[in-house]
Amino acid sequence: MEGTDVTAAPGFFKPITGSVMPRFAGLATLMRLPYVQAHDPEFADVEIGLVGIPWDGGTTNRPGARHGPRQVRDISTMIRNVNRASGIAPFSLCNCADLGDTPVNPVDLMDSLARIETFFNGVCGAGIAPLSVGGDHLVSLPVMRAIVKQTGPLGMVHFDAHTDTWDGYFGGFKYTHGTPFRRAVEEGLLDPKRTVQIGIRGALYSDAEDTWGQEQGIRVIDIDEFNALGVEGTIAEARRVVGDGATYLSFDVDALDPVYAPGTGTPEIGGMTTLQAQHVVRGLQGLNLVGGDVVEVSPPFDPSGNTALVGATMMFEILCVLADSVRKRRG
Amino acid sequence: MEGTDVTAAPGFFKPITGSVMPRFAGLATLMRLPYVQAHDPEFADVEIGLVGIPWDGGTTNRPGARHGPRQVRDISTMIRNVNRASGIAPFSLCNCADLGDTPVNPVDLMDSLARIETFFNGVCGAGIAPLSVGGDHLVSLPVMRAIVKQTGPLGMVHFDAHTDTWDGYFGGFKYTHGTPFRRAVEEGLLDPKRTVQIGIRGALYSDAEDTWGQEQGIRVIDIDEFNALGVEGTIAEARRVVGDGATYLSFDVDALDPVYAPGTGTPEIGGMTTLQAQHVVRGLQGLNLVGGDVVEVSPPFDPSGNTALVGATMMFEILCVLADSVRKRRG
Amino acid sequence: MEGTDVTAAPGFFKPITGSVMPRFAGLATLMRLPYVQAHDPEFADVEIGLVGIPWDGGTTNRPGARHGPRQVRDISTMIRNVNRASGIAPFSLCNCADLGDTPVNPVDLMDSLARIETFFNGVCGAGIAPLSVGGDHLVSLPVMRAIVKQTGPLGMVHFDAHTDTWDGYFGGFKYTHGTPFRRAVEEGLLDPKRTVQIGIRGALYSDAEDTWGQEQGIRVIDIDEFNALGVEGTIAEARRVVGDGATYLSFDVDALDPVYAPGTGTPEIGGMTTLQAQHVVRGLQGLNLVGGDVVEVSPPFDPSGNTALVGATMMFEILCVLADSVRKRRG
Amino acid sequence: MEGTDVTAAPGFFKPITGSVMPRFAGLATLMRLPYVQAHDPEFADVEIGLVGIPWDGGTTNRPGARHGPRQVRDISTMIRNVNRASGIAPFSLCNCADLGDTPVNPVDLMDSLARIETFFNGVCGAGIAPLSVGGDHLVSLPVMRAIVKQTGPLGMVHFDAHTDTWDGYFGGFKYTHGTPFRRAVEEGLLDPKRTVQIGIRGALYSDAEDTWGQEQGIRVIDIDEFNALGVEGTIAEARRVVGDGATYLSFDVDALDPVYAPGTGTPEIGGMTTLQAQHVVRGLQGLNLVGGDVVEVSPPFDPSGNTALVGATMMFEILCVLADSVRKRRG
């Protein structure tokens, strides 16, 4: 399965090729990219930073997403260079690097949010577009806080089985992996009218559950509408909603059917296929993407690593459209 | 993933909400419903009884379905209140309860069939519509025996990879999980002309294998016809076959492709998706449903619990159309 | 493996026998005991309350112990009536019941500690001796707070790979599963001079790590001393340390070698065997035991359920000596 | 790990060597022996017949032992030629062969017992000493019925966590995997005064549970006495009990601690180690052994195959002492 890597010019920001070091060998970094920390001289040249957020303190059901970045790093060493479908070669377009994991605090939620935001303030402040791997979905919130300081309010293409716009939990608890996007709207990080949620499904707590989002103008494409629109129709609608403004892409692996991503905290049957998800992401090429994430990979619930393989591959798909966008902004 | 359960009025027959007790906590009952036994005063008010049948003595291949009810109970605590697609809120429509497990005898087949039938005689005699979780497919037979005493012969919508209408096994053995529906026709429980079998596939023992069923007038929609008809065509044909009479819904998880339900005794590749199955079940709303079951969940062959999640969710889908039917009969 | 249960007199507080309902069948309660809630009339008659504490918010490494009570309930249905070695029949000695799970809050540590303590205030205030299953080791702290209100400061026999007497974490964070017993000493719940820790091992953070405990007078029997003393010597020393006062027994499954309990958060190789642990617990018969717990069973790291089987069986061993103690105090 | 197999003279009854066909290759037969059926000409020359009994219809708890023979066959291809400890080379002492699996009937207990006995009547009638792999423990009963026709009543060395001498189950059901040896005594197959049970442990149903066996004169060495006597003391006592008469060796893998044999139906913690078991079996060299079995290997509860490896290796240990005995009887 390994051939000769004929075109990859050597360079600091190039992945290690499998023709020199087999893919199961060597220290694991995200997509075999160089590991660059803020104090390294190469940090200034990074254009896209791949980051792990090993934290699941916002999880109300099955924990384990804190272990996601480690396993995705491991399995992501199987990723290669060129997207066969789109022809995009992200590592040739932009300087990409693994920036390591953010600091986290497993026993304090608010402290963790602060540590994560501080890390991304450094990343985004250096002009680096972040592509993260979680971690539970609450980690999107501090990432967005950091990005917005550079870009202003964001549109979002959001893949998920759940809207994650609940108000609270157990009464007064406002920060869980079910609430990040209500908080993001309330904080002015997210423009609900430029937000589209794709793949929503599963039973509701109540028939009024979706009301708040509808009132804000969030566009929900639930799984039945997704299948009715088809991949092309969904792409068109998503592009229409987010328009030309700065846009974030958040991919919760539970958007996929659990057979593709059993290693997650809140699986819902009847989801989309990986191929559908790949096609929709590819169809977002040309949007003004400023960052993205893949969240809710929970290795303890899938020791086989298949969920992590899906997560790593979706991260590569997002990287391709993000690199295209970063390159175009750079001119 | 847990929001505020705003509309659920408190009441004895309401599931415990995840906003009070997290879904992984508390004793596991089916869908977090109250546990009601025949000697409890609330038994008289139950309209739909969820029942486990922990028995696999009819299994000729891989055993383990005896462990199905326990694991489905566990995972079914993730089920919520309102069907997003159909809008049905079964726990608001009817009084639902977990009636516990039937008695069984792991070392005697005929004794087990008698114990199971006796239990359901009590349930059905009290006017409760049964929704069971097995157990291997032979458990449908004693359930039907009990229902028919109240309703007369049944039509059936039957999801399965196999017709389960073989005559015998090893010569004279008439009761296995491959024979329940031939026995049911012979005993007059099941009207073959009002029976439709969906998803049949896999190699045959002989090319005459399906002859008996055809002669009885059973309508088989094998997996190729299912995909040719599509979900809507299948629904239409199923509704045509069973008509307005009392109808039973039996869902063998091996109707699904084994990737969705690996934890089963006789997997056959090339099956339907969970989303297809959900859509067909939803399309049966309005039938005169009097009971149903989900069978052949075998936890030892899927320690991850994903098969049980599929089983629990399909049980919820069936519950929605059953509750709608029960409510309409009640007027 | 199931025989006739000849001597068990029927009664409300008796486990369901496997000769009536097979052990894999029926709703799972701890050791098949009746489920009794505070508002039930039988609550007043309970002498020993088995309780689940489904929470792991104090975990700094691998999470999952929140799922412990559910799985231990399931597997504990394999427990029978009479301790072959000691002859103790706990369900004949005392009224035992499953009191269900405590409330918890997965996203707020301090709120969880308060909810757990409140629950146990109700239990202990009713004169019920608690035997809990966690949950991570921090759950012992609120249990002790509730017990101490009835008994005054406790001695403790503590089985663990770790002393759990660190001061803090990440600087100022005082409450983690590595700190409960320093907090308990500071709060006056635990008498360090009547505390013995058995099975301690694994590399240290620093060579001063044990200093605080030694200064308090905690007696540590590390794994090497444990093997040197042998089971009998360890029992004698433990009895000497705790003396006649009110004593708590806390059993962290990581005291055992990970082959016996792989499903735990912080495994350390080179631990004791289950048989050694069983013998030591049996050797504590006659102490003035007022409660106990089994903690750190983390099902996601052992899908096979073997760790839960070990946890359930150790819980039964503790129950035997606790029932003996409760009965003697009752006179 | 494969060396040159220098001494094995070629011959029909020799295992295929790993130096010609790697151990993971080729069709799996027990210990890579030739497969010989009753109609084959070589059948007349077989001295020890290895047989699978793929049946678990007597199981009252977790099923799956029907899959034992297949997995033990697979893993037994790792067995080599010479017992390092005893120097016994069984394949040089006797003509050994894999006789295949007995017929069984998964849906009828009594029919299965008849089919199994008939098969062994053929084996034992041909003067072949049987060494079986189950299957649940009830399979020992029909094997003993067949042997006894050749030998008269048997003594037995029985390794187990349970005595398997219960009277019945669910009232009148006399044949389960918990009753074979009471039936064997009642039928005159087994001489209770020449029977020793080693490793018994686990909680009792009642304190009178062992009475019947004691009255018959069965010698029980429970796990505590086993550890007190030590391997040598146990061997001496076992030899004293069974004496010089025809003796059967029955090895239930649940005699071992579950960490060695998790893949079994009724695990009990606190069992013996494989090394202890190997030593005791080796210490039985010189007894008048006429057959043996390894039972209760249940692959669905141990997908890793480690339990099967333990079963296959214990089968080899038994084969060594059985071959020594057969050879000596042959003269």
Add this chain to the structure above:
Amino acid sequence: MEGTDVTAAPGFFKPITGSVMPRFAGLATLMRLPYVQAHDPEFADVEIGLVGIPWDGGTTNRPGARHGPRQVRDISTMIRNVNRASGIAPFSLCNCADLGDTPVNPVDLMDSLARIETFFNGVCGAGIAPLSVGGDHLVSLPVMRAIVKQTGPLGMVHFDAHTDTWDGYFGGFKYTHGTPFRRAVEEGLLDPKRTVQIGIRGALYSDAEDTWGQEQGIRVIDIDEFNALGVEGTIAEARRVVGDGATYLSFDVDALDPVYAPGTGTPEIGGMTTLQAQHVVRGLQGLNLVGGDVVEVSPPFDPSGNTALVGATMMFEILCVLADSVRKRRG
């Protein structure tokens, strides 16, 4: 699930029926066929030989396919007689047998290729059409070398995620599981203009990666074109490409989405479904098929055996069209 096998006339080359020996019982041969070796008299009558090739020495990533034949043999005992969709009953059309495993050498690649080719020279030289199960994809090369001596250059229908036409690895290493078909073209075994590759996907090493194959005239239907053409369009194009000449069918299980075949060395998400693959294979009926293989089943990465079930069933689908072709050539 087992019925009466009414039409199967008894005969040497018939599979053992599940109505006589349950499918989990008995020694495992491929599809329960008789095991026939070159020195057996029945060898001369075999028309289609099922063969295992237990070798993965060409694997550059995750090993384990050496264990494929053993596990496929085991699970293939679930295969029955008649293809429901096509009506083909292969065991009635042709004499089929399990020819066992080829010799292999786990520590020497070139020696293994020679041993495998020698084995197939014997098979093909006897006029037997081979249907193999690997092993990694390099095993197709020695099989083709043996077939071509009888048939001349082959066309091929090749299902795979990868083209396996790389030139070399690590510089000068020409033989890996990524290079067999470039070698086959260079050696004149494979006619590139009669070769079609279906299901190709995954990221590329470089954008020139596919150039060589295109220059040779190999027709690649990547996964996107496959879905665009649909099953029928793909069948038509495949039939057009390979025409009437002697044709080989090679099925790498990684052509399927990893949810269907996780147990493989180089999984790529976004693949075809088993049902699609079954339909395409059935659509090849009438081609001039002379042999086939199923490769890259790697049991260590799927202990559940589901991948092996898929492999065995695809092997049965290929057998059906191969038997039809062999029967037609026989006249």
Add this chain to the structure above:
Amino acid sequence: MEGTDVTAAPGFFKPITGSVMPRFAGLATLMRLPYVQAHDPEFADVEIGLVGIPWDGGTTNRPGARHGPRQVRDISTMIRNVNRASGIAPFSLCNCADLGDTPVNPVDLMDSLARIETFFNGVCGAGIAPLSVGGDHLVSLPVMRAIVKQTGPLGMVHFDAHTDTWDGYFGGFKYTHGTPFRRAVEEGLLDPKRTVQIGIRGALYSDAEDTWGQEQGIRVIDIDEFNALGVEGTIAEARRVVGDGATYLSFDVDALDPVYAPGTGTPEIGGMTTLQAQHVVRGLQGLNLVGGDVVEVSPPFDPSGNTALVGATMMFEILCVLADSVRKRRG
């Protein structure tokens, strides 16, 4: 479980502490040490180099050890600073670093041996003592070749179930994981009279299998002698055999009972415990150790990672005695 790391002075060669970055977070290096490559300026200051050798091309049975270094790196992040039993703090005694993985070639055995040796020539030539993690046992050979250039012939303490001194395989194949130490003796790398092998067990191919080693003067302490001597006696004998000369320590995880290390290629039941192994290694403090390895960790056969935890912890135990030795030689 995480306390304050009070004594660890900051410094380049110190592990990252769990009080700053949780143990599940951050890129995985061996024991959280800095990653240092030959071209880094810090390379000159390294005293002990931890190295992965991701290769299993010498494996004749179950492959997968090529994945060992990656998983041991991951799990080794749980290792802390100070050996509780011996008081040794290796990271304070010596500059330790993770030197990464050696180059390997998965498809060519001899090329791999050359690449590995070249790597270690660089390490040993720089005066760094190597501590490796494999990989199959053949990897010890090129490591020893490199060490011997600095030290002259080595003594060895070798933990294993097998002697690994076979002559060849399949006739002329001299290099497999069963032959490294015969090759090492023949090449003059290993002084057989200063070699002790501990834990040897399992059936033999022939009763002459051990002859060659005995003739060379290798001291074998098989598992029975090991248990007879006890830990102290074994230590004394090992120290006597290897004396004061330069000594290598090779630890094959199959020396342990498979319950401790199921993830290995050739498991043999009846092995030593981890605690015994830890004690023996600790007892080697003071020998003139010049390097060591831990081999045969095969993750695909233990997805739980427990074998890797054992491997990492044994590596830490070896590191402690090696650091003590390196420090003493440094003076």
